[in-house]
Amino acid sequence: MQAQSLIARTGFYIAVVAIVVIAVFPFYYAILTSFKTGTQIFEVTYWPTSFDLSNYRTVLTGRTFPQNVLNSLFVATATVCLSLLLAVTASYALARVRFRGRGLLLITILAVSMFPQIAVLAGLFELIRFLGLFNTPFALIFSYTIFTLPFTVWVLTTFMRDLPVEIEEAAIVDGATPWVIITKVFMPLLWPALVTTGLLAFIGAWNEFLFALTFTSSETTRTVPVAIALLSGASDKEIPWGPIMAASVIVTVPLVVLVLIFQRKIVAGLTAGGVKG
Amino acid sequence: MTSPSTSPARAGTGAELSLQQQRVRSAFWFLAPMMVALIAAAAWPLFRTIYFSLTNTTLSSLYEGEWIGLGNYLNWRTLSSGKTIYRGTLVDPAWWNAVWNTVRFSFVSVLLETVLGLLVALVLNAEFRGRALVRAAILIPWAIPTIVSAKMWAWMLNDQFGIINDLFLNLGIISEKIAWTASDATSMYAVLMVDVWKTTPFMALLCLAGLQMIPRDIYEAARIDGVHPVKVFFRITLPLIRPALMVAVIFRALDALRIFDLIYVLTPNSSATKTMSVISRENLIDFDKFAYGSAQSTLLFAIIALFVAAYIWLGKVNLTGENR
Incomplete structure (x- = not known):
């Protein structure tokens, strides 16, 4: 019995170590590669062997990469603000007011978030051309609402539904209008949910690729994922792995730090709505 | 943005809206901006994509496409030799x-x-x-x-x-x-x-x-x-x-x-x-x-x-x- 439980414990900890190593290793290896230059890059090593920042210098002084980072920051921030603004009032109505067709509306909103983005690509392309937004950040901000808005509405609705009804009743008795109830009563309670959904929407917008690839056409309007995907060397044969890894680390570190700081909130946001059924 | 639900109640002549009606009315206004955004970014583009799929539009001339029905999905032509050629995505x-x-x-x-x-x-x-x-x-x-x-x-x-x-x-x-x-x-x-x-x-x-x-x-x-x-x-x-x-x-x-x-x-x-x-x-x-x-x-x-x-x-x- 003793031996058996020892084996079980050992097996368990081996599983734990395997999970951690597999999860972290690719990122670790990208960091390791980003510090190598020249022929060192082509020697496989499992431990850090050099600490050379020249790849980072190459990327950060490059023609367009700093601009790409700024583009991504602007697009993601604006997308988050826009979707939170639209979602707060909408989710109040969906969570707290009984009206006919509410269930259907919720399902429709959820359905939009499940859209294959390629299905709207042709139509969006036409609309963005028509509005003169092609190759501007606004094309991306506009098109990103298709996946950030439904998600934000969804999570905020589930969150607001769980707020006690007494608070609202007290406000109504005091003669507060719905607008006052949202801004003065619910907003202070909503902060945790706003941070969570805002963060998730930010990550979604920061990582998006299909729209960013299709609706921008010049190097200076690209966002970071497109810039990294299209980063190429002097010829087809020589892919600049060092700078690619440096760029990857630069755009990933802030995300990883954010996610680790807010991990509890993020997990709560991801599971909201999902596991309640 | 002010709440539109307050104005009818203030008139005071006869039937005031019940609280529930007021709330439903303001709910509509609260939902409207989100609905407009989703229609513009999702419903309309989807509709246009489906429409384009029934035309012969090309990227360079977005507005000159002609209606060709289901031709992009499946179309066929019978040659003079009596042989039928099928074209379209489905084949x-x-x-x-x-x-x-x-x-x-x-x-x-x-x-x-x-x-x-x-x-x-x-x-x-x-x-x-x-x-x-x-x-x-x-x-x-x-x-x-x-x-x-x-x-x-x-x-x-x-x-x-x-x-x-x-x-x-x-x-x-x-x-x-x-x-x-x-x-x-x-x-x-x-x-x-x-x-x-x-x-x-x-x-x-x-x-x-x-x-x-x-x-x-x-x-x-x-x-x-x-x-x-x-x-x-x-x-x-x-x-x-x-x-x-x-x-x-x-x-x-x-x-x-x-x-x-x-x-x-x-x-x-x-x-x-x-x-x-x-x-x-x-x-x-x-x-x-x-x-x-x-x-x-x-x-x-x-x-x-x-x-x-x-x-x-x-x-x-x-x-x-x-x-x-």
């Missing part, structure tokens, strides 16, 4: 190859992610020192942008200098270096590897949330009755987390069915991994077959819609969380 081998790739990729990746995600969740549900650390670690693959993870893995899977080949050679798993992403025989494995690595954490976290809602005393009772742990898992754990699992699986399946970025970056130009999204975009933008690509993306939309309807109907999934 295009490249399209069916993409459909098959997508289905295969979705099925295998979601299956692997569900099984592995459940295993990781079971590990994380146990109490041990450093659990918070492990949970933080598995969030890293999820946080990394897909494009970045595709590039990272492309480097690790590099045939000449990649660490995966080095590792597998040293461990004796393979006998010679493999061109993972370049060769048609292995590119699907490469894509599956990266996708499973990247999205198993999401699955694990959803499963874990489900597991943590199971009351501990059920397990206690099972332990006292001497029920075997495997039986406990299949008789107690699995049925209890089934609702959470069903929702997680459909979210993952929908993501898998529309996959684009990972494949576009990791295995460009490989017909062994080209999915419906990749081939549609290729036709839409790169090959100047705008209407043809629209037809393909319309088909993808229809397939996904049918899949969701069947899944919800057969699995009796409650997605809204209402009427619990």
Whole structure:
């Protein structure tokens, strides 16, 4: 019995170590590669062997990469603000007011978030051309609402539904209008949910690729994922792995730090709505 | 923005609106901006895509397309010799190859992610020192942008200098270096590897949330009755987390069915991994077959819609969380 439980414990900890190593290793290896230059890059090593920042210098002084980072920051921030603004009032109505067709509306909103983005690509392309937004950040901000808005509405609705009804009743008795109830009563309670959904929407917008690839056409309007995907060397044969890894680390570190700081909130946001059924 | 619901009540002549009516009216105004945004960004473009699929529009002349009915899907012409030639997406081998790739990729990746995600969740549900650390670690693959993870893995899977080949050679798993992403025989494995690595954490976290809602005393009772742990898992754990699992699986399946970025970056130009999204975009933008690509993306939309309807109907999934 003793031996058996020892084996079980050992097996368990081996599983734990395997999970951690597999999860972290690719990122670790990208960091390791980003510090190598020249022929060192082509020697496989499992431990850090050099600490050379020249790849980072190459990327950060490059023609367009700093601009790409700024583009991504602007697009993601604006997308988050826009979707939170639209979602707060909408989710109040969906969570707290009984009206006919509410269930259907919720399902429709959820359905939009499940859209294959390629299905709207042709139509969006036409609309963005028509509005003169092609190759501007606004094309991306506009098109990103298709996946950030439904998600934000969804999570905020589930969150607001769980707020006690007494608070609202007290406000109504005091003669507060719905607008006052949202801004003065619910907003202070909503902060945790706003941070969570805002963060998730930010990550979604920061990582998006299909729209960013299709609706921008010049190097200076690209966002970071497109810039990294299209980063190429002097010829087809020589892919600049060092700078690619440096760029990857630069755009990933802030995300990883954010996610680790807010991990509890993020997990709560991801599971909201999902596991309640 | 001021509340529009106050004005009718202030008039005071006769019938004031009841509180409920007021609330419904303001609800309408609160919903309107979001509805407008979703109609502009989703409904209208979808409608236009479907419309384009019934025309012969090209990328260079978006407004000069003519109505050709279902010609992009299927059309035929009888030659003078009496032979009939069929054309259109529905008889295009490249399209069916993409459909098959997508289905295969979705099925295998979601299956692997569900099984592995459940295993990781079971590990994380146990109490041990450093659990918070492990949970933080598995969030890293999820946080990394897909494009970045595709590039990272492309480097690790590099045939000449990649660490995966080095590792597998040293461990004796393979006998010679493999061109993972370049060769048609292995590119699907490469894509599956990266996708499973990247999205198993999401699955694990959803499963874990489900597991943590199971009351501990059920397990206690099972332990006292001497029920075997495997039986406990299949008789107690699995049925209890089934609702959470069903929702997680459909979210993952929908993501898998529309996959684009990972494949576009990791295995460009490989017909062994080209999915419906990749081939549609290729036709839409790169090959100047705008209407043809629209037809393909319309088909993808229809397939996904049918899949969701069947899944919800057969699995009796409650997605809204209402009427619990």
